[in-house]
Amino acid sequence: MNTSSEATGDVQSTSAPAVVSRVVLSAADIDRALTRIAYEILEANKGSQDLLLLGIPRRGYPLAQRLAAKLAASDPSVDPGAIVGQLDVTMFRDDLAQHPTRAPQPTELPASGIDGKTIVLVDDVLYSGRTIRAALDALVDLGRPRAVRLAVLVDRGHRELPIRADHVGKNLPTSSSEKVRVRLSEIDGGAAANDEVVIEAGA
Amino acid sequence: MRHLLSTEQLSREHAIQILDTAQEMSAVGEREIKKLPALRGRTVVNLFFEDSTRTRISFEAAAKRLSADVINFSAKGSSVSKGESLKDTAQTLEAMSADAVVIRHWASGAPARLANSGWIDAAVINAGDGTHAHPTQALLDAFTMRAHWAKLSGTPSVGADLTGMRVMIVGDVLHSRVARSNVWLLRTLGAHVTLVAPPTLLPVGVEHWPCEVSYDLDATLDSGVDAVMMLRVQAERMNASFFPSTREYARLWGFDDARLARLDALNLKDTIIMHPGPMNRGLEISSAAADSHRSTVLAQVRNGVSVRMAALYLLLSGEMRSEKTPAVAAQPSPSLPSVKDPS
Numbered sequence: 001m002n003t004s005s006e007a008t009g010d011v012q013s014t015s016a017p018a019v020v021s022r023v024v025l026s027a028a029d030i031d032r033a034l035t036r037i038a039y040e041i042l043e044a045n046k047g048s049q050d051l052l053l054l055g056i057p058r059r060g061y062p063l064a065q066r067l068a069a070k071l072a073a074s075d076p077s078v079d080p081g082a083i084v085g086q087l088d089v090t091m092f093r094d095d096l097a098q099h100p101t102r103a104p105q106p107t108e109l110p111a112s113g114i115d116g117k118t119i120v121l122v123d124d125v126l127y128s129g130r131t132i133r134a135a136l137d138a139l140v141d142l143g144r145p146r147a148v149r150l151a152v153l154v155d156r157g158h159r160e161l162p163i164r165a166d167h168v169g170k171n172l173p174t175s176s177s178e179k180v181r182v183r184l185s186e187i188d189g190g191a192a193a194n195d196e197v198v199i200e201a202g203a
Numbered sequence: 204m205r206h207l208l209s210t211e212q213l214s215r216e217h218a219i220q221i222l223d224t225a226q227e228m229s230a231v232g233e234r235e236i237k238k239l240p241a242l243r244g245r246t247v248v249n250l251f252f253e254d255s256t257r258t259r260i261s262f263e264a265a266a267k268r269l270s271a272d273v274i275n276f277s278a279k280g281s282s283v284s285k286g287e288s289l290k291d292t293a294q295t296l297e298a299m300s301a302d303a304v305v306i307r308h309w310a311s312g313a314p315a316r317l318a319n320s321g322w323i324d325a326a327v328i329n330a331g332d333g334t335h336a337h338p339t340q341a342l343l344d345a346f347t348m349r350a351h352w353a354k355l356s357g358t359p360s361v362g363a364d365l366t367g368m369r370v371m372i373v374g375d376v377l378h379s380r381v382a383r384s385n386v387w388l389l390r391t392l393g394a395h396v397t398l399v400a401p402p403t404l405l406p407v408g409v410e411h412w413p414c415e416v417s418y419d420l421d422a423t424l425d426s427g428v429d430a431v432m433m434l435r436v437q438a439e440r441m442n443a444s445f446f447p448s449t450r451e452y453a454r455l456w457g458f459d460d461a462r463l464a465r466l467d468a469l470n471l472k473d474t475i476i477m478h479p480g481p482m483n484r485g486l487e488i489s490s491a492a493a494d495s496h497r498s499t500v501l502a503q504v505r506n507g508v509s510v511r512m513a514a515l516y517l518l519l520s521g522e523m524r525s526e527k528t529p530a531v532a533a534q535p536s537p538s539l540p541s542v543k544d545p546s
């Protein structure tokens with residue numbers, strides 16, 4: 001998780017000719033999807049009362065910030081800085097014994113705490129559902145929200161757990177050998193300054 | 204990184220990874236539920252052949268906060284007093300399927316023997332061996348210094364090192380594994396270390412260490428310092444006359460009230476005073492210095508739990524297993540971070 005985006009660029013430029021990639025969401029598509037999700041969240045919650053957005057590192061956090069900005073744009077009573085947090089799930093994963101160690105990211109909760117709030121978990125890609133399971137476990141240790149909802153930019157299927165997103169930017173039918181890459185300017189900066197979602201054919 | 208045996212071979216990258224992980228671990232200590240499930244079902248054995256309070260409790264707290272099962276073993280009251288060898292003790296633990304062994308031993312090199320002999324399969328963490336090394340103590344000292352150093356410069360401590368920091372290590376360097384581990388780690392992190400001790404309490408070959416050596420505490424203080432680390436006078440290892448009297452030692456090399464006032468006079472308002480504990484108040488450190496706002500003694504203990512959590516986590520999850528099963532672990536390449544992890 002700590003690998004820099006420069007490293008990503010290197011890898012892609014050297015191996016690029018072999019990989020067939022297809023842009024499925026452009027920057028404008030991502031923005032429209034987030035705008036729709038923001039309205040859906042307000043509609044489902046019947047307003048912005050007691051609403052918190054928790055992004056899952058790394059790309060869920062900037063998405064949560066963008067959603068908060070959109071909520072604030074449509075509801076002036078919302079302070080976008082006060083409703084966004086970051087929820088690290090590294091220590092709650094069920095695959096810690098198999099994967100190379102990930103560096104934990106900070107967990108930052110809004111000052112209001114999460115007790116009695118409606119939490120919207122925000123992540124970039126929903127795949128097996130295991131990250132979300134870890135996030136639910138992490139939430140339990142932090143407090144007792146009134147309700148937990150899930151918003152994702154891309155749902156690519158292949159669920160391994162009974163988990164379903166409440167708000168989906170785009171459903172992407174994929175084969176499990178394909179790779180879905182989400183690039184966001186906040187994190188991938190530099191060469192990948194434009195937001196985009198790309199499907200790469202598997203090797 | 205398979206074992207944590209000393210700080211000499213620890214790369215800057217690994218050291219900073221441990222400190223950064225410890226930073227996130229320290230946040231857990233402030234939560235309502237001070238527990239993470241990361242090492243659930245793993246067994247950590249605390250194997251202590253030498254007395255210890257804070258290191259053992261700290262390792263125990265660290266393992267328990269990560270949900271590991273902890274077995275405490277101390278040589279007193281065990282079969283070791285019936286003459287059982289280290290090998291047999293270790294293999295007994297192996298038979299009980301320990302995943303990590305935290306070992307403190309009076310003999311230098313015992314943890315390395317345990318790690319490299321093939322007796323056991325578990326990760327070995329050195330919790331202090333003889334006069335050789337005490338890596339987690341050095342890491343927690345570095346963590347404490349880094350937090351202080353980053354606060355002074357107003358930068359985030361994650362990812363930072365100790366470049367430019369002037370550190371003084373004062374006292375019984377000869378018997379101190381803490382001093383040895385700190386010298387190597389602080390060098391790796393870019394700090395400038397000066398050892399201050401009576402000539403009788405410096406080991407042979409100290410001139411080859413990556414640090415300066417001085418016999419004069421006051422002169423070194425005058426030249427400016429950002430952290431003063433006082434070492435314990437190890438009465439249990441004072442089997443020869445290393446200094447004429449404890450009073451003379453306290454006067455020449457102890458951090459007394461006069462030297463505490465001297466820090467203010469020298470306008471070193473941000474200098475911290477560190478001690479690995481247990482303190483001999485009145486000998487190497489005065490009560491006023493130990494209880495002053497400069498003292499980081501209790502912060503060091505607090506940070507010890509976070510650093511040991513980080514060490515246990517990094518050794519017991521992922522990377523450690525990857526050496527045993529390279530084919531499985533090498534596949535999800537960490538060089539492609541933007542791929543949504545397949546699990």
